[in-house]
Amino acid sequence: MPGFTQRAGKYRRPNWLRNRRYGPNVFVFRNLETNQVLYTQTPFPQRYNIAKQFQGPNWQNRLPTTRNDLWRAMAVAQLPNYESAVHLYERLVQLRHMRDYTHRDVAMAMRKKNEDGNIWFYSQFRPTYTQEAVSDLISALEHLDVSAKIHWEDSWRRGDESHWEDIEVEHAEFPRYNPRERHVVLRKIADQSYKTYMSDKANFVNKALRDLAAQVRARAEARGKFETFVEHPGGPSQKWPEHQLQEGIKLREQKVSEYMKRAYAANQDLRTLPQFGNVRLRRKLRNEARHSFAVLRRVQRALEKYRRAERLRRRFTQAKAKAL
Known part of the structure; x- marks a missing residue:
């Protein structure tokens, strides 16, 4: 599909995404080794996203690698327009920065800890990161106040249904696929969201033209x-x-x-x-x-x-x- 290139690994504005046939989506990836979470505007993680979202790594939140085989798609948020998708991405990155820097003490107080007072982990795996990502996604969508459709890796990832009651959101699951084909599924979702957006926009423009023509005819009569x-x-x-x-x-x-x-x-x-x-x-x-x-x-x-x-x-x- 045109537009899906490795050069897309940086912050992109709505016009750039629209012209290169990217859908109005936000992708949420999780690391299989550490359970760290990465937000992207394109269907694949890039070095820019890692450098932007992990600016102060430490032994509890190490700088992850860019290996594609270690990143698994956890969720894909499909928004009604590109402006909302960009705002959602910016909001998620901002919430991540608040957890890691500006409100780090508050975030640490709410995390599950081990006997030493550190984030609970098993080997290098820390479950709290994906749970915080779902919480941030709920807060960001509630702040934007827009309808959305979220594709999940598994239905249990989204948590309890009571947390989504105040948000106009539709939940769906990824089709079952071989791990080697996961990027193909993401590209299909992105392509389908782009076609849906362009179809809705064309219908809106055609309706506006019909209304304008009807008003002109009524005025002439x-x-x-x-x-x-x-x-x-x-x-x-x-x-x-x-x-x-x-x-x-x-x-x-x-x-x-x-x-x-x-x-x-x-x-x-x-x-x-x-x-x-x-x-x-x-x-x-x-x-x-x-x-x-x-x-x-x-x-x-x-x-x-x-x-x-x-x-x-x-x-x-x-x-x-x-x-x-």
């Missing part, structure tokens, strides 16, 4: 539905009262400004679609935009024409009054 007033026996005229004229002008100016803002936003959203390079699709959208703009221009010209007629009528009335 209502152009000739203004009341007429009789001034003299010469017949009906299309003169409006002054208050109705001013209200209509302000309303039209607001509508035109709103339509232009929506058209600009829709154009920006269209540029992020994977089919933006399709010449035929761009020509069709351009023709629809020209038609909508032409309708708005006709409304503006009609207003200008009426304004000029009103000015001439006032001048004629004033000149006639002076002559008398």
Whole structure:
């Protein structure tokens, strides 16, 4: 799949992830030897992530190796958009920094300890790290207040269901796979989340365009539905009262400004679609935009024409009054 390269091992912003077809995900890896946890934005751990999240290693939290065979995916969080995914990753790294540095004493007080007062361990394995990672994931999602779907290595990893009651989250499990194929499964999840995001975005843009076209059509149909007033026996005229004229002008100016803002936003959203390079699709959208703009221009010209007629009528009335 394009985009999954070793050069992705550093902090990436939403546009970079979107352009290289990475899904809006956050990956949680655990070390098989030490049970240490690593957060990444891509489906594989990198040296940058280790250096960023283990800045002060010690004998209880040693600097882990980059060997891929020692890192096993524990969970994958799938977010609705890239901005939320980046914020979740930043929040998890920040919580890790708080546990290791700024609030280290508080974190140590809540950890299970052995007789010597150190973190309980067996050989090099310390279970508390994965438990803290699940707690941080719950806190980060609760802080972001977004819906998410989390794929777990095993269902017991997420802990008790009562901790997830206040969060809009859907739980799923990884398909059972051979350990040699674990990165293939992660890439499939990332690819599927990317396709889901782009499909939802395309549906949103299409709905916005349909709503805009419907409003333009309704506006065009209502152009000739203004009341007429009789001034003299010469017949009906299309003169409006002054208050109705001013209200209509302000309303039209607001509508035109709103339509232009929506058209600009829709154009920006269209540029992020994977089919933006399709010449035929761009020509069709351009023709629809020209038609909508032409309708708005006709409304503006009609207003200008009426304004000029009103000015001439006032001048004629004033000149006639002076002559008398």
